[in-house]
Amino acid sequence: MKRHNEILEAEGVSSEPVAKKRALQRNGNDHQSDFRHGLFDQDRLEQYASEYATSKPYKHGVIPELLDPTLLRNVREEISNNLSFTPKETDIYKIYQSGDLANLDGLDDSALKILPSLVVLRNALYSAPFREYLAKVTNSGPLSGGKTDMAVNVYTPTSHLLCHDDVIGTRRVSYILYLTDPDRPWKPEWGGALRLYPTRKTGSGSSKTLTPWHEHTTSIPPSSNQLAFFAVQPGQSFHDVEEVYARKDDEPEEDDGGRVRMAISGWYHIPQEGEEGYEEGVEDAEAEKSSLAQLQAKDSASEIPALKWITHADDDIPGEGFGENEDNSPDTELTEADLNFLLHFMNPRYLTPDTVLELAEDFSENSSLRLALFLSNNFANRIRDRVESLEKGRIDQSLKSSWQVARPPHKHRYLFQSPSTVEPVNEQNPTKVDPVEALNSYFLPSVPFKKWLSLVTGKLELGAVATLARRFRRGKDYTLATSYNEPDPRVEVCVGITPSTGWGGDDAEIDHDPQAPADADETQNAPTDDYNDDSAKGLESTQEKPEELAVGGYEAYMAGDDDDDEEDGNEIEKGKEHIIAGSSHTGAGKRRITKADPAVYHQSNEGREDEDDGILFSQPASFNTLSIVLRDKGTLRFVKYVSATAKGDRWDVCGWWRVEGERSDESDEGDEEGAESIEEEEEEEPSAS
Secondary structure (H helix, E strand, O other), X not given: OHHHHHHHHHOOOEOOOOOOOOOOOOOOOOOHHHEOOOOOOHHHHHHHHHXXXXXXXXXXXXXXXXXXXXXXXXXXXXXXXXXXXXXXXXXXXXXXXXXXXXXXXXXXXXXXXXXXXXXXXXXXXXXXXXXXXXXXXXXXOOXXXXXXXXXXXXXXXXXXXXXXXXOOOOEEEEEEEEOOXXXXXXXXXXXXXXXXXXXXXXXXXXXXXXXEOOOOOEEEOOOOOOEXXXXXXXXXXXXXXXXXXXXXXXXXXXXXXXXXXXXXXXXXXOOOOOOXXXXXXXXXXXXXXOHHHHHHOOOHHHOEOOOOOEOOOOOOOOOOXXXXXXXXXXXXXXXXXXXXXXXXXXXXXXXXHXXXXXXXXXXXXXXXXXXXXXXXXXXXXXXXXXXXXXXXXXXXXXXXXXXXXXXXXXXXXXXXXXXXXXXXXOOOOHHHOOHHHHHHHHHOOOHHHXXXXXXXXXXXXXXXXXXXXXXXXXXXXXXEEEEOOOOOOEEEXXXXXXXXXXXXHHHOOOOEOOOOXXXXXXXXXXXXXXXXXXXXXXXXXXXXXXXXXXXXXXXEEEOOOOOOOOOOXXXXXXXXXXXXXXXXXXXXXXXXXXXXXXXXXXXXXXXXXXXXXXXXXXXXXXXXXXXXXXXXXXXXXXXXXXXXOOOOOEEEEEEEEEEOOOOOOOOOOOHHHHHHHHHHHOOOOOOOO
């Protein structure tokens, strides 16, 4: 955050809040003189209309040199000197943003003296001549002059906005006016481009829907005084803003000062009541079509991957036969055969009765666990070697084909590998197969691991299981916050196998570390003589230097929005933290906004009981760790976009278990009904969470 503030200060951007203002009467002229000379000529209009009509992947346009150059420079100077910017970050974006410029009518006389050009620009963009001009170019129909909607967004290195379609409320045309430094042309390799995604039809029959492809096909780099625009189309106008890339070590140091992507983003709306072209009921109809609504909807036909749920009665379940009773039903206690199986994969300290009991007590209190050095030393080293080879591209074609891209990108994008049905080549030593596949296809879905998981979660009755190996690539991948909507909870497990450092792991809480002396918290990560520390290399100190940028890649569980959340754009101060209750000025819609610099969240509320950042559990990318979370209905989960600045990709193997009953120490009342619910769910394969 310090580095971002320094960059903003270099641009002259104020960090002080702007006072509330009173109403301003708008200028009554036609504002054509505020635009580039010749812009309104008929041949120029026809040129832009033709380019717009034939553009791909959906209709969009670009107008270079939109404004009078003097007005542009005056606007930049006023913004840099007089507007304050708030850092905002959610699952879908990371930006600095000003207040709503549509509310410039609320300025008082003293503020007017320092922002006159900005008011002229706002009035020019929403003047009747330019609205009519843009409506002819886009063939959009009438645009409202009464409802203005615009804000200044600043993107500094690592800032980004992920895939969405801008369909919210009455928006009809979306636009971006770039205010980058006119004396220092923006370089495309700095990132920050507006990228457009093609759509494809998915599903069958009447259930066919348009969903975005996982790669963009059009990229529009920033350019000073350039206007980019497109008609807002439900399920079609998908786009994102490419990350602004941090300067690399071999690039000129002076580039840092130029990588400030300043732009005015806004929308033209459909005519409002009382305006020409107003149609009653259109606003409500459009609100149902937003990408935010699509994100919250359950559409398994267009979503990849779809989890494959298996039960432990299936013939192909890994580890079948270990610890089962004569009637083939898995017992709750670990047998000698179970332990021998688990020792191929797990740190033996997590298999001792005292440790299992301690984990169960902690889980009962917190409904979650974080375990360090979870895998056995030998297996962890094999995992590290394998993942490093995969990340460097040293894999054969058969392995390449087994990794697919998760999509659609307005929900998630990452590489994944589904579990294999092939049995290990050596049943006596299952770790001889590919170690990532062994975790995904053999260890996590096994009967012995299910029994161990049941024990450490307080003897929860676990049912069907699904697993997935995931890779989140630098500068590309993420999952957006989606809600778990099933009536019964489920247990979600994630084995961290990320070998690279620099993810903020030192700030993350670890509930249990088998190397930590019980009475010495300050030496928690000190290795012991009887456990080789080679497998703990991913847990070595990664504390970021003050000038280093947060790289994302953490996984977080959040509480769903409460009904009493503050209105859009309101800032709530709680202790020393700030939470911004949603903003729509990115186009992504109202979302729960996290703390300003949420590289790592803390589960513990010690010393900050009155604070609420909405985070229930979080875990940075890490190596040889295990997280366990009991997820209830309504809980949101996401993996933050992995910045191109990260030292490597995020890797993990995840498992999901349906919970068929309550903990064994609770009443059995309602268990039967819960079991019936699970059986009914299994008839329809759910989509990935």
